[in-house]
Amino acid sequence: MTIYRMKNYDDMSRKAASIFYAQLTLNPRSVLGLATGSTPLGIYRQLIEWHRKGDLDFSDCVSINLDEYKDLPPEHPQSYFYFMRQNLFKHINIKPENSYLPDSMAEDAQRECARYDAVIEQSGGIDLQLLGLGHNGHIGFNEPGRFFEKGTHVVTLADSTIEANKRFFESIDDVPRQAITMGIRCIMQARRIVVAVSGEAKAEAVKACFQGPVTPEVPGSILQLHDNVTLVGDEEALSLLDL
Ligand code: F6R
DSSP, X not given: OXXXXXXXXXXXXXXXXXXXXXXXXXXXXXXXXXXXXXXXXHHHHHHHHHHHTTOOOOTTOEEEESEEETTOXXXXXXXXXXXXXXXXXXXXXXXXXXXXXXXXXXXXXXXXHHHXXXXXXXXXXXXXXXXXXXXXXXXXXXXSOSSOOOSSEEEEOOHHHHHHHGGGSSSGGGSOSEEEEOOHHHHHTSSEEEEEEOSGGGHHHHHHHHHSOOBTTBGGGGGGGOSSEEEEEETTTTTTSOO
């Protein structure tokens, strides 16, 4: 595993974005696994800036997002569909037909999960997957549990995740209780993974994921078994690691 210990959020964002820059430059047809949440915002801003300068072209790439809240319509400002549009897609030249998110409104959620796994497979698999880390060590919305769920699945969000994400909603009651998320197998099959972390509040999760036992109770700990993971964090988020 490669670890980049950056001074602050902005440096972390630039460094993580530079890995996407390299990936797209070397292979413009890359399949990118994307994440939402607060952490990637700086990365996306940087990618947009490089695109505006003419240095990054997204026209041939494919994007596949990790997850989506269940039963939240795409036009809802807190849906991940909306997030991706506002914070990345509408500012770059990725083709709408090349960017995938789980369909939160699908009537048959199980079928939607199978469809999403097929999308990933038919794309040829993810070349570069971006991950944030939940405070409880979740990746995507793979919450702590007794086993690792492999494929795309419907998940009931952990109380700690609902608590952490209430900041985006008017009240905690408005936070969806369920989501559709890529499973651990899809994530682990990505050829390269970049984990972006920032802030002291993530320090314990980072320690548990990267220097604790590999256990489904800390889903991100499975990343220790992947042979091409780059952890990019600011000093606060990496402060508990023995480096
Ligand atoms: C988002 C996702 C989540 C977040 C994690 C961290 O698509 O899959 O795993 O990456 O909850 O969120 P932030 O960055 O808001 O701390």
